[in-house]
Amino acid sequence: MISITTEKIIDEKRQGEAIKMKGGSEHKKLYMESYGCQMNFSDSEIVASILIAEGFSTTQDPKNADVILMNTCSIRDNAEQRVRNKLSQYQKQKRENPKLIIGILGCMAERLKKNLLEEEKLVDLVAGPDSYRDLPILIKEVESGQKAVNVLLSREETYADISPVRLGKGGVTAFISIMRGCDNMCSFCVVPFTRGRERSRDPYTIVKEAQDLFNQGYREVTLLGQNVDSYRWNINKKNEVIDESKPVVNFANLLEMVALVNPDLRVRYSTSHPKDMTDEVLETMAKYENICKYIHLPIQSGNNDVLKRMNRGYTKEWYMNRIEAVKRILPDCAISTDIITGFCGETDEEFQDTVKVMKEVKYNLSYMFYYSERPKTLAERRFDDDVPLEVKKKRLQEIINLQLEMSKEYHQTCIGKTYKVLIEGTSKKSVSDAYGRNSQYVTVIFPIENYKIGDYVNVKIDSATSTTLIGKAVK
Numbered sequence: 001m002i003s004i005t006t007e008k009i010i011d012e013k014r015q016g017e018a019i020k021m022k023g024g025s026e027h028k029k030l031y032m033e034s035y036g037c038q039m040n041f042s043d044s045e046i047v048a049s050i051l052i053a054e055g056f057s058t059t060q061d062p063k064n065a066d067v068i069l070m071n072t073c074s075i076r077d078n079a080e081q082r083v084r085n086k087l088s089q090y091q092k093q094k095r096e097n098p099k100l101i102i103g104i105l106g107c108m109a110e111r112l113k114k115n116l117l118e119e120e121k122l123v124d125l126v127a128g129p130d131s132y133r134d135l136p137i138l139i140k141e142v143e144s145g146q147k148a149v150n151v152l153l154s155r156e157e158t159y160a161d162i163s164p165v166r167l168g169k170g171g172v173t174a175f176i177s178i179m180r181g182c183d184n185m186c187s188f189c190v191v192p193f194t195r196g197r198e199r200s201r202d203p204y205t206i207v208k209e210a211q212d213l214f215n216q217g218y219r220e221v222t223l224l225g226q227n228v229d230s231y232r233w234n235i236n237k238k239n240e241v242i243d244e245s246k247p248v249v250n251f252a253n254l255l256e257m258v259a260l261v262n263p264d265l266r267v268r269y270s271t272s273h274p275k276d277m278t279d280e281v282l283e284t285m286a287k288y289e290n291i292c293k294y295i296h297l298p299i300q301s302g303n304n305d306v307l308k309r310m311n312r313g314y315t316k317e318w319y320m321n322r323i324e325a326v327k328r329i330l331p332d333c334a335i336s337t338d339i340i341t342g343f344c345g346e347t348d349e350e351f352q353d354t355v356k357v358m359k360e361v362k363y364n365l366s367y368m369f370y371y372s373e374r375p376k377t378l379a380e381r382r383f384d385d386d387v388p389l390e391v392k393k394k395r396l397q398e399i400i401n402l403q404l405e406m407s408k409e410y411h412q413t414c415i416g417k418t419y420k421v422l423i424e425g426t427s428k429k430s431v432s433d434a435y436g437r438n439s440q441y442v443t444v445i446f447p448i449e450n451y452k453i454g455d456y457v458n459v460k461i462d463s464a465t466s467t468t469l470i471g472k473a474v475k
């Protein structure tokens with residue numbers, strides 16, 4: 001679990017503005033906690049922005065809060081269990097302070113709707129991912145003694161005009177949401193139900209946000225979407241141009257627009273979908289040094305029958321063709337993936353196909369999970385969740401071990417090379433060490449000397465672990 005609290009990061013000037021707007025009368029304290037994917041963390045920054053404009057200030061300590069908002073994830077059952085445990089804890093606090101408002105946002109709010117409020121009586125307020133503009137009203141409703149719910153999903157909402165309050169530490173890297181929702185129907189996945197239909201955000205607002213971040217000293221942006229390759233603006237699903245006076249913008253065009261903001265602004269993105277990833281995107285990445293040479297391309301399984309049951313829309317052969325394109329167009333690009341073990345009906349042989357693909361691709365990094373059945377998904381309706389938990393876990397452990405070995409091996413090949421590293425902070429172990437990442441997204445540690453957070457430094461690597469490269473700055 002990663003939780004963000006907002007207090008430290010919102011600068012006083014902004015808070016001052018917000019308070020002035022409300023004549024200093026309202027000064028309720030907000031505590032926020034975020035779970036799940038980067039999009040959720042990015043949404044929390046939008047929520048903070050909306051509520052600060054209403055006169056809220058933020059606190060890092062839930063005990064000081066008037067309003068506690070949990071931005072939640074439903075992707076796997078254990079993600080939801082963690083939130084439930086935390087909610088019961090906050091319920092205890094509410095018994096001592098009945099005025100405390102507890103709200104749930106994000107994917108669990110959307111999935112469970114009124115249930116959390118009426119049946120489980122865990123919260124006062126439920127707001128789905130497309131209803132955050134409504135939060136000030138919802139909070140007022142709760143204050144007047146009602147329970148408040150808005151879980152309407154929208155076909156248009158992209159929060160394009162809201163300037164997020166940056167909650168991440170460091171002031172060097174930031175997320176920018178470029179689209180919302182997902183129109184794929186991977187059979188295991190709850191996201192289409194919790195996030196609604198896919199919609200792309202106006203590219204000019206994205207470029208402006210990147211420019212503003214650069215002006216504030218940020219040096220890296222990550223463009224976020226569940227399937228960035230299907231980003232499209234000014235063109236409808238039937239491929240008709242909407243406004244002839246404006247250009248059509250696809251993901252490759254958008255990447256280029258953001259890369260052109262400044263050569264010193266690094267650009268990353270997540271997540272690509274193997275069925276949609278084009279050579280045009282890879283060629284754009286090759287053209288600009290500041291677009292990082294790192295692609296996250298989730299495979300989920302290396303077996304065609306499993307991929308079919310997962311409804312992923314590609315075969316192993318198609319996926320390998322995309323990997324070959326990456327290796328051809330971007331020879332120094334790192335590749336990571338997501339894998340699920342023990343999906344419905346997965347046999348030992350089918351699982352071994354996943355192991356085989358991992359070895360073929362030689363992923364630099366993998367995010368691995370065992371299958372967790374989610375209510376209402378295609379898989380829940382069509383297939384039995386029939387792989388025993390111990391088998392799911394055993395397979396997961398096998399690929400975790402394999403990935404560890406492969407990551408270690410890859411990092412060994414980095415020794416002796418020099419990488420351009422963006423300093424993101426000082427190392428947890430020692431303030432005299434800087435930590436940052438190279439273009440390939442690998443963490444690099446080196447003595448900070450006179451360099452500052454936000455600087456680019458060429459670092460020569462002299463040792464490595466399975467997660468980190470260690471080196472020294474070279475002039």
Ligand code: SAH
Pocket residue numbers: 075076188189190225226227271272273298300338339340369370371372373374
């Ligand atoms: N949009 C991204 C994935 C978002 S969810 C994509 O299409 O790749 C992140 C990862 O969680 C998925 O890639 C998948 O590996 C995992 N995941 C999703 N649903 C899951 C489930 N029901 N059980 C286990 N893992 C799941």
Ligand code: SF4
Pocket residue numbers: 182183184185186189190191192226227273
């Ligand atoms: Fe889920 Fe598939 Fe959409 Fe990713 S692409 S969010 S896995 S439905």
Ligand code: F3S
Pocket residue numbers: 035036037038039040072073074075106107190191194195
């Ligand atoms: Fe979780 Fe929702 Fe993201 S289910 S992974 S927070 S889109």
